[in-house]
Amino acid sequence: MDSSKYTTPIPLKDVKIGDTFWSPFMERVRTQVIPYQWEALNDRVSGAEPSYCMRNFKLAVELTHPELDYGVPKDIGFGGMVFQDSDFAKWIEAAAYSLVWHPDPALEKNLDDSIDIICNAQQADGYLDTYYIVNGLDKRFTNLKDNHELYCFGHFLEAAVACFEATGKRKLLDALIRYADCIDKHIGPGEGKLRGYPGHEIAEMALFRLYAITRDEKHLKLAQYFIDQRGQKPLFFEEETKKNQNNFYWKDSFVQYQYYQAGKPVREQHIAEGHAVRAVYLYSGMADSARIGGDEELMKACNDIWENIVKRQMYITGAIGQSAYGESFSYDYNLPNDTVYAETCAAIGLAFFARRMASMSPRSMYGDVLEKTLYNGIISGMDLDGKAFFYVNPLEVLPEACLKDRRMHHVKNQRQKWFACACCPPNLARIISSLGSYVHSFNQGALYTHLFIGSDSTVKIAGSKIGVKIETNYPWEDTVRVSFKIDGSAKFRYGLRIPGWCNHFNLTLSGGNVEYKTEDGYAVIEREWKNGDKLELRFDMPVSFVEANPKVRENTGKVAVMRGPMVYCLEEADNGKELFKLHAGKPENVLFKFEKNLLEGVVTISFKGKKEKDWNDDQLYRPLEAGDAVYEEKELNLIPYYAWANRRIGEMTVWINK
């Protein structure tokens, strides 16, 4: 590993996004999702499953401090899932990020008040998980495998770091440091401690973020322990299950402990297995650990897993997790489109992993995947009004199948208000509201731009304060302009990602030629930059027809349509029913146009394809008829995938018959 290639994101507070594509999403998150989630956490959304989340916290406070009374009956018990606390943490994180780019005193007050509640629920020794505070602290740390204590801890730690970075206030951070210390007292390599680790990962990457602030070796070591103890023999989860007579749901399954990525040491894991969200959260933590520790062996595992995901197990939308069974990865090239799981949170986790891989080494494939997930498989999880959400993001949907075919039982054909297990909406909120930190990364001598998002950033490189402005109508339009504001001049490497989808591009500097070399998919310019320097990058951005590796049997004979990073789909609203009868044929008259009034403004694609003619319905099978006689001409009309299911219930497909 070449640590000179390490970079870190520009802190969120130093990036101001103003982007034709993303700003509306961020505004939806700020004005719809965050307030709506607050109502949901407080069980005030009519027609939605109650969350019980705030009620649990208030109850935990009342049980801990009898003098405090929020009016919650003391015998009401814990409500919701065992990991309900994490939803609150995700909301805090998203709200904190939004305060960075949109100060809002009312929201900040709300945040402060809710942090007070959390801190009041904290136990004297730092412990802070309402499930056990309500149900009995004697049972805590007895089921790390399934009861999500360390998962909730991880999410709160992420929230605490976000709050501190957004507002400078330490109250939640200090509480979480005390909680981390409490965990460190109970879990780890020392005598009498549990040799455990999280059943659902996230605490690993959160602890690395904490360490970046505290520089306390204890936090680093706990994170590293969680990663390296995982899957060591004897298996902690196996011992814990035996000792505490816990249930082991996957006992008779082929996934076993790899459901938790805990069946073998992480350095021996080279393919993505098990629960997809857990997996990518772990891999993100592993990448952090590899970078921070300069750990080649761990880096190798990260690389192998990365390659396995993006070259064997990733949907064209950047979605991952093929199997509803265990919400999990499946096996190489097994990528069903209709029975897919493709949880929104898993795509978000892949973005986390991609960013961390890019931080180790700026290679465009990381940015490509980051971009692919963001523009497709992540935002598909949210309605265009920000009020309803997908958990599962299918690439092919037949409404009838969702009702009558048990294989698609988990697939919904319209986004839902809120879920009993509501992990995805707040996860969407936190990634979209922190999008600024994904645009660039930098180190002492270099700046890299990974995403083409209109923004105004400030970064200190080689002692100079540099302003970087991106202007673009990407992904609808083909031009990206990057200009620098420098007090005088500054010498540094600047790398602009050239997307994997792009075959030809043109790069100019202030209207003239510019010398660059292509390094790992970045156009890298090393020069003395002057104030006002303006790069213009223009992509060839035609409609492109894409096929899957022939090993993907579910896509045999099929083609997907893309333009730039955007994956397109056919929807019933534009093409009628029975989309599976449509064929691209040899597409003619391929056109694209921006439609301002459609789906909040999208570029649509159309071309002349064909449709299989109906048969006499009395025949289920018949001798093969020849050639084109069985087709009729048909114009196919496509919309960007992320925008599907925003009109009426109907069929959708990404992959189209050739």
Place this chain on the structure above:
Amino acid sequence: MDSSKYTTPIPLKDVKIGDTFWSPFMERVRTQVIPYQWEALNDRVSGAEPSYCMRNFKLAVELTHPELDYGVPKDIGFGGMVFQDSDFAKWIEAAAYSLVWHPDPALEKNLDDSIDIICNAQQADGYLDTYYIVNGLDKRFTNLKDNHELYCFGHFLEAAVACFEATGKRKLLDALIRYADCIDKHIGPGEGKLRGYPGHEIAEMALFRLYAITRDEKHLKLAQYFIDQRGQKPLFFEEETKKNQNNFYWKDSFVQYQYYQAGKPVREQHIAEGHAVRAVYLYSGMADSARIGGDEELMKACNDIWENIVKRQMYITGAIGQSAYGESFSYDYNLPNDTVYAETCAAIGLAFFARRMASMSPRSMYGDVLEKTLYNGIISGMDLDGKAFFYVNPLEVLPEACLKDRRMHHVKNQRQKWFACACCPPNLARIISSLGSYVHSFNQGALYTHLFIGSDSTVKIAGSKIGVKIETNYPWEDTVRVSFKIDGSAKFRYGLRIPGWCNHFNLTLSGGNVEYKTEDGYAVIEREWKNGDKLELRFDMPVSFVEANPKVRENTGKVAVMRGPMVYCLEEADNGKELFKLHAGKPENVLFKFEKNLLEGVVTISFKGKKEKDWNDDQLYRPLEAGDAVYEEKELNLIPYYAWANRRIGEMTVWINK
């Protein structure tokens, strides 16, 4: 309905099969399956799940007659599934049939002895179900929905009728008549009786067979009650569940009571729904009832359901039951090949239904389906050595998916020795050993031949005793010869089924022309037949490429290969791995040949197709490459579907990419 078209099968004892294709299957059943099943019923098969079936009967005897001791510990309890008795009944039925065409004193002695055990287990009031005799008679008739009492009764009734018809011995028949009387006392329209019916159908058709022997109106009425009470409001199963606090597994499912075909009256059922085996057993009983009662309304329901199955929900192999969930039908045109259920018993049940529909009116579509299931989806359930069995008969298999993709968890890639729920092997045994009764059917003035199976039959038509001899090497060869042995001459209609797969045929009588008309797909000759008259029917029997209705989305862009009634498949043993990369293209050099030493002798098919070239595996998606450059030439080699999985574990597919 035109009752002049009603026919009945020639009784099994009057048909002697000698057929190059079927005789080996019948011998395998006789020499392997029946003896093996006897060992299994007695828990003497090492490495197989114990059946506990005979043990249950012996225990039931000991509990009923303390003076009889088979050495079974009295406290050992009932073993196996609640419907375990039915396996014994199926064995008896198959063994009885085999005695008809292969007298075997040792087997007959065994049968007599086991019938003694059954009769000893019978209660004073006629009741005869070991599950309740062992577990407490006070609980009998409290869960008709799920506890299979009436299912076991039905199977024993089928066995009793078979025994009587095979051996002339009445002991089991009389026992079952007493059991029928017992059931009639508890269930039916009279005061104080349960308004119930079988949770798993079969008793209906069995009672019609009993009625044909006894002509006792009570038996007819009970059968009709079971059919017509089914699904009447208030729903009996709903009431029963409430009253006895039974579990209702399908409560939250979309199938609800239609899992049992009991959510609405059968006359209001027009599509095939729910558990496939139950369904076709019910439909068989409905067809019996419609014919016997001349019941137009019921016939309409049968017709509608028939059409729904064969035109919307049947695999090309004649398999039915698309969904592992509930082992059930799914919805129109939803025919997945890899996640399919396609239980062997369901295909057998479809053959029962087809024969009964043909008995009402000889239309070739019934014989076509009968033939399709027999030559494909039924016998695929058995190894060529008669020692291992499929429960699920997939049309596409990837061994890796069976292990790692939960959607294919129920699909095995090799036949299994015996199952905990062992319904399929004995069901195979009983249909194959009674095959003789499927060849022809007749009435007072007509004889129809439905299947082209080498055989020697005797039938009395219009007062004359007629010998009908079929000589053929069908399905491998294209010629069928039918000759008549008549004492002098006899005038009757003779109908020969012209299969739906056949476009051209040639029919001659003793070498010369013969006048016939085509009626409902039968070539019908009405004449004064003379002794020695010999018809020769020669089919054009080329290799044919077949496509599915475009509404079958799982078969878009695919083609199946058939010759005559036989469906073919690609197997890894002949074509290597990754069958999904193979394409038929525009098939060239299409050849077929009989291979005596392959798979006990089969006609194989080969042709020049093509294979997708491998990519650089570093690419999961890439811009579409043009046309033929991505293919290489490849000879495709096919074997008959039924014979797959008789060499080594590997991939298989029926549907091939175009």
